[in-house]
Amino acid sequence: MTQWSGYFGLILQGALVTIELTLMGSVLALIMAFLAGLGRLSRFFAIRALATAYIEFFRGTSIFVQLFWAYFVLPFIGISLTPLQAGVLALGLNVGAYAAEVVRGAIQSIGREQYEACIAVNLGRWQAMRHVILPQALLVMLPTFGNNAIELLKATAVVSLISLTDLTFQAQVVRSQTGNTMVPFTTILIIYFALALIISWGVRSLERRMARGLDGVRV
Amino acid sequence: MEWDWNFVWEIMPTLIQGVKITILATLLGSVLAAIVGLAIALARRSPNKALSRTVGFLAEFIRGTPLLVQLYFIFYVLPDIGILLPPLVAGVIGLGLHYGTYTAEVYRAGIDNVPRGQWEAAKACNLNARQTWTNIIMPQAIPPMIPALANYFIAMFKETPLLSAITVLELMNQAKSVANTYYRYVEPMTLVGAFFLVISLFSVVLLRWLERRYGKIER
Numbered sequence: 001m002t003q004w005s006g007y008f009g010l011i012l013q014g015a016l017v018t019i020e021l022t023l024m025g026s027v028l029a030l031i032m033a034f035l036a037g038l039g040r041l042s043r044f045f046a047i048r049a050l051a052t053a054y055i056e057f058f059r060g061t062s063i064f065v066q067l068f069w070a071y072f073v074l075p076f077i078g079i080s081l082t083p084l085q086a087g088v089l090a091l092g093l094n095v096g097a098y099a100a101e102v103v104r105g106a107i108q109s110i111g112r113e114q115y116e117a118c119i120a121v122n123l124g125r126w127q128a129m130r131h132v133i134l135p136q137a138l139l140v141m142l143p144t145f146g147n148n149a150i151e152l153l154k155a156t157a158v159v160s161l162i163s164l165t166d167l168t169f170q171a172q173v174v175r176s177q178t179g180n181t182m183v184p185f186t187t188i189l190i191i192y193f194a195l196a197l198i199i200s201w202g203v204r205s206l207e208r209r210m211a212r213g214l215d216g217v218r219v
Numbered sequence: 220m221e222w223d224w225n226f227v228w229e230i231m232p233t234l235i236q237g238v239k240i241t242i243l244a245t246l247l248g249s250v251l252a253a254i255v256g257l258a259i260a261l262a263r264r265s266p267n268k269a270l271s272r273t274v275g276f277l278a279e280f281i282r283g284t285p286l287l288v289q290l291y292f293i294f295y296v297l298p299d300i301g302i303l304l305p306p307l308v309a310g311v312i313g314l315g316l317h318y319g320t321y322t323a324e325v326y327r328a329g330i331d332n333v334p335r336g337q338w339e340a341a342k343a344c345n346l347n348a349r350q351t352w353t354n355i356i357m358p359q360a361i362p363p364m365i366p367a368l369a370n371y372f373i374a375m376f377k378e379t380p381l382l383s384a385i386t387v388l389e390l391m392n393q394a395k396s397v398a399n400t401y402y403r404y405v406e407p408m409t410l411v412g413a414f415f416l417v418i419s420l421f422s423v424v425l426l427r428w429l430e431r432r433y434g435k436i437e438r
Binding site: 056057059060061062063064065066068069072073076077150153154155156157158160161167168171172175181182185186188189192193196197 | 280287289292295378381384398408409
């Protein structure tokens with residue numbers, strides 16, 4: 001009988017790498033989402049064009065291609081990235097582009113009267129955004145951000161192909177060492193699903209917390 | 220590293236072979252996803268609680284786990300229990316099942332959007348269940364679904380590079396093999412990216428047209 005406990009340790013190490021990637025990718029994605037999402041609503045044409053180009057480019061080419069590009073092509077133009085850096089960069093930029101559209105949509109979904117009220121109380125553009133629009137828009141964004149985070153978690157599986165030792169990579173290692181395919185792959189499927197459940201549960205409780213005190217404000 | 224046009228023309232025929240497989244996989248996967256999605260949506264509406272709960276959980280599970288791992292599962296685990304699939308078939312099944320769980324949500328929203336009055340009118344006219352579905356509900360539910368379905372088929376198209384991991388000779392795999400043969404990554408990887416970008420930009424135009432032609436469903 002094979003030594004399953006040792007192999008399970010390998011899989012757990014992989015799970016840690018997957019979690020690390022998901023967290024770091026999400027942070028980068030969040031930053032890019034707000035930069036590009038607000039950029040698309042900018043008054044200046046140049047910023048709008050730049051944000052649109054970023055979003056269309058990263059949504060238009062697949063995550064897989066972007067990852068390979070970051071890992072295999074960038075070294076030729078003098079930028080060498082470790083697999084982890086390439087993974088975080090590709091995942092963050094890719095999911096950030098999707099989330100940027102969420103940011104834009106949520107901000108545009110805030111009613112006109114809110115903007116008019118901001119003008120009436122003489123708030124500047126930045127003050128209005130910071131104190132009135134964003135606190136309401138964040139609540140609209142949150143559920144979709146949760147979905148995006150799950151998409152990011154699922155996309156991390158791809159980094160195993162650039163030799164990063166995540167869950168999927170470790171499952172392949174276990175498969176090649178034990179010759180058993182069923183056990184490692186079923187295990188990691190369950191772990192991925194559990195992680196996805198944790199994300200959606202976390203987002204839901206965060207949403208409840210943020211919605212507190214806002215009863216009756218939103219339609 | 221210089222961009223070499225001669226090299227580009229040299230590898231073009233190989234890449235075009237890959238493009239054909241990519242498109243074939245997308246088309247077959249879309250057909251399968253459309254069928255699987257409908258089956259899931261109908262099963263979840265079933266009055267049989269055991270059936271609707273089981274299918275609902277399975278769909279959640281497939282949606283919460285990475286496509287890459289599912290492809291490995293189909294390609295490496297199923298042979299253990301005697302089902303040996305060619306890579307392309309395994310890939311199409313993986314794409315179809317994964318995106319079927321997404322299209323199921325589109326069907327669900329589309330069917331829910333048909334007003335109650337239509338169901339009641341069908342009952343009042345003494346139509347049986349099959350007649351109600353084929354003559355009343357589906358003709359009204361399907362047109363608004365078309366843009367959302369197309370959206371997922373485009374997303375699926377962008378995931379086809381994953382099939383290279385289970386040795387399907389699609390575009391990404393051809394690009395990787397020429398890149399490894401000549402040790403030149405810049406041209407093949409960039410061309411793959413450009414190909415996906417061009418198709419996606421066209422598909423954005425197509426989507427806008429579909430939305431104008433068929434309208435959008437509220438989700």
